[in-house]
Amino acid sequence: MNNEQAKERGIERASMQESWRALYPFEDRSIQIKDPADSVCHRYHYVDEGDGRPLLMVHGNPTWSFYWHRLIQELRGEYRCMAVDHIGCGLSDKPQRYGYRLDDHIRNLVELIDTLDLQDLTLLVHDWGGAIGLGAALERPERFSRLVLFNTGAFPPPYVPLRIAACRWPLFGTLAIRGFNAFARAAITMAVEDRHSLSPPVKEGLVAPYDNWKNRIATHRFVQDIPRRADHPTWKRLEAIEAGLTQFKDLPKCLIWGMKDWCFRPECLERFEAVWPNAETHRFGEVGHYVVLEAQERVNTTVREFLRRTDA
DSSP, rough: OOOHHHHHHHHHHHHHHHHHHHHHOOEEEEEEEOOOOTOOEEEEOOOOOOEEEEEEEOOOOOOOOEEEEEEEHHHHSEEEEEEETTTTTTOOOOSSOOOOOOHHHHHHHHHHHHHHOOOSSEEEEEEEEHHHHHHHHHHHHHEEEEEEEEEEOOOSSSSOOOOHHHGSSTTTHIIIIIHHHHHHHHHHHOOSSSTSSSSSHHHHHHTTTTTGGGGGHHHHHHHHHHSSSTSSSSHHHHHHHHHHGGGGGTOOEEEETTTTSSSSHHHHHHHHHOOOOOOOEEEEOOOOOOOOHHHHHHHHHHHHHHHHOOOO
16 A cells, blocks of 8 residues: 555545544543452543433443434433443443453443432443343432333343354454454444445444454453353343342333344343333334334334333
């Protein structure tokens, strides 16, 4: 590549960064989280936009708070919209020596809730955010008043799809995820049913924080933390979270599901419905795992109508 080509490539990259950043025009906020293992503090980034009853949005893997950008823009005129970046994700610090267990992510979210003294929270969760967010809600149940779930789980995994299991294989999984960003990049097409539903700036925004080997550590560790046996510490925590779900039986709940999701398949939705038979359910038949992005207009309308109906 000659100097002129390199210059053009640099301009192109800067333009693409600007394009996704225009979709995420939010003020950067953070708190310092102390790692209990070595007392080192890490930057825990979050978005906090608008006023009103607070909405707390919790992402999964391999996304970050950018996943919620359209919903935040739609609702911040009526509600206080907050979205976190787990340690290792998004604009949070990405330490190389860190636990990256489910327990760590739950503890960090609880610390944010306590530090900001958040009350009357509506929890919105997706993917691993379900276990993290609901785990935090069980730690501070008095601070939560409503739940909105999107294609997620909060129980030991009943199955692990082969394409995810392959990312756990020694050497291959490490090289694929951390070397080639295969997990986050593959999700751009594999996590949606309509491969044309995501614009180029949205695709770039989803992978932007995961631009090198070190910055992909959490993407890899999330996959490694999927438990396959009952003696795994995360399995036990997931069992405890599932056992505690009945604690939320009287809260207003909205379940929104992309029914073409091959990861958090419809049986995951049915598992929540069995625990919460009074939950409001919306099935989006031709939508995949990234339901909030793939069906953004329907999601925005559905969430807004649920919130307005249940506003006290």
